[in-house]
Amino acid sequence: MAANRVGKSEAGSYELTCHLTGVYPHWWTGRRFDEPVECWAVGTNSQTTRDIVQAKLLGSVQAPGTGMIPAHLIKKTINARGLAGALEGAQVRHISGGVSLVGLKSYEQGRQSFEGTAKHVIWCDEEPPQDSYTEMLYRTITTQGIIMVTFTPLQGMSAVVKGFLEPESPESAKFKTFIQAGWRDVPHLDPAEREALIATTPPYQIAARTEGEPSLGSGAIYPIAEREIxxxxxxxxxxxxxxxxxxxxxxxxxxxxxxxxxxxxxxxxxxxxxxxxxxxxxxxxxxxxxxxxxxxxxxxxxxxxxxxxxxxxxxxxxxxxxxxxxxxxxxxxxxxxxxxxxxxxxxxxxxxxxxxxxxxxxxxxxxxxxxxxxxxxxxxxxxxxxxxxxxxMQPPPRPAQRSRLSRGTAALTDWMGA
Missing domain, CATH: 3.30.420.280 (Nucleotidyltransferase; domain 5)
Known part of the structure; x- marks a missing residue:
């Protein structure tokens, strides 16, 4: 859950490539798959899936084989129907000697398109609808798989976002984690470019687009960044x-x-x-x-x-x-x-x-x-x-104090009664 332009899609495509190939860096402490895996990479619609998800993993339409998956490990690509240059999926060589499969899908296909087959890893680029996300969760049960979601939270505290930020129970929290990243966390954005982007961004979207903080959009009753108050x-x-x-x-x-x-x-x-x-x-x-x-x-x-x-x-x-x-x-x-x-x-x-x-x-x-x-x-x-x-509003009451006269009177009474 991060700002725009910080490298969310690069991070998602890199991890998915590790799982597809079984080739992990020496410092990797996350989940590992020693056998070939079946995966999905999912975008918002067919065009963004082709232009972003497919391009990050397998290369652009103009330059296939230049994505995160090394070209020599791509065994075969499968063309999709209807959209020029779009792929339906690919076969990827795994370090074990087997072959992993990755299918390219989109949210616009609807919840029903995510029914059926089990998956080891699902990468969602941009926030999925709640019904599709829930369906995808069930695809990972038998494989004990994982779902990665890389997105800018422009839909505010949606059901998906709330599930990460405010899990419904301690049990749910055990199976979810999130990382937020903003412009201050990345060195590659030019200060002049940042200034220009902020100047042209609606105020209610600035926190989401620059810091990865959920935005309620123009419907927010108090459109002010939480950090400011x-x-x-x-x-x-x-x-x-x-x-x-x-x-x-x-x-x-x-x-x-x-x-x-x-x-x-x-x-x-x-x-x-x-x-x-x-x-x-x-x-x-x-x-x-x-x-x-x-x-x-x-x-x-x-x-x-x-x-x-x-x-x-x-x-x-x-x-x-x-x-x-x-x-x-x-x-x-x-x-x-x-x-x-x-x-x-x-x-x-x-x-x-x-x-x-x-x-x-x-x-x-x-x-x-x-x-x-x-x-x-x-x-x-x-x-x-x-x-x-x-x-x-009123300040706390002052503790009651005995006057000097009352203390003196009490002392006199005590003396007289002695």
Whole structure:
């Protein structure tokens, strides 16, 4: 998962060549195949498969045999129908004396085209559709094979990207890994060329195209690079006023804490609570553990009946010891104010807030301009905090101190009673 022009396709074609030929460099610590393999190399459509994938592996139409696979190891190529110069696949000599097979395919052929035969290695150049990717995974089960995906994440936090960045379970994480690379990681791009490319790239695509960070495209609600609003994790000074905002629900209840730097007025989001299907008492205890003196603002819908027994959630949480008031829920005004604070540097986020970062990456509008209400609990909480929580912020209470008079009176009483 990398930026444009950093060598993704070269890396993918190189590894696939190693597996097809069985010839590995001395430093190779990855997967090895000692016997001939059957593989797929897949592009977006038939033309890009020919012009990019085929060219990287086997050479261009004008210069066959000049790709990553050495010409003397290409035993035979198989022509494809319909597109001039396109190949359907090739036979490649393996170091064991056998012959490996590589088929050239495209996503435009649809999920059904990936059914059937087992494969040892599949290389996807550019991000595949989720249904095709899942079908390809099943082609590697009996061979204990691998899938490599080399792409720039222009589709944002898609199902495929999320599967790598945020695996659904620890078990899933064991079988997936990813490497991100940006322009700062490669020396071959000329600085003047970089500057020209950035100047002609839509702002919402810059992070994806230059750093390999998922981009939501023009539908992103906050089209700003994550790196520009993150700050290192640090303890909040005791004197800073703070508050939290809650978004409540049965499937997920979230709370987000913010503090204001009195000197600069900058708001720092520094803690989060993110838990599903819990009783109000469990959420209340977790929130009070961050400081039971901190005031909060809550989703105004909480003033309605709860899903438990008809009582208002705000009242339930109040009896559990939370100091809450309903937040304003002016959605567009809240989004605009939050955006103004983010883009001006007056609202920043500590980098350890993983759930906030996950939601931020996916927070977008659909084709009709409507907010996609999926995994947006902390985004709602941030909006409540910006619109209403800032006015509820207060510093920690000072410890109670006994006056000199009270201490003297106590001493006199003790003496008189002696």
């Amino acid at each position: 993150l700050v290192p994790t640090a303890a909040i000074p005791a004197s800073w006023p703070r508050c939290y905002a809650m978004d409540v629900g049965w499937n997920r209840t979230a709370a987000l804490w913010g503090a204001t730097d009195p000197g600069s007025g900058r708001i720092v989001l520094y803690d989060e609570h993110y838990r599903g299907q819990g009783e109000p008492a469990s959420h209340a205890e977790a929130i009070k553990a961050r400081g039971d003196w901190v005031r909060g603002v809550i989703d105004p819908a909480s003033a309605g009946s709860s899903q438990i027994d008809g009582r208002a959630l705000i009242d339930i949480y109040g009896r559990l010891g939370l100091r809450l008031e309903p937040a304003q829920n002016a959605v567009e005004a809240g989004l605009t104010e939050t955006w103004n604070l983010l883009v001006s540097g007056r609202l920043v986020v500590q980098e350890h807030l993983s759930n906030w970062r996950s939601e931020f990456r996916k927070y977008h509008r659909d084709e009709q301009g409507r907010i996609v209400k999926v995994s947006d609990h902390l985004m709602d909480a941030m909006r409540y905090l910006v619109l209403s929580g800032r006015h509820a």
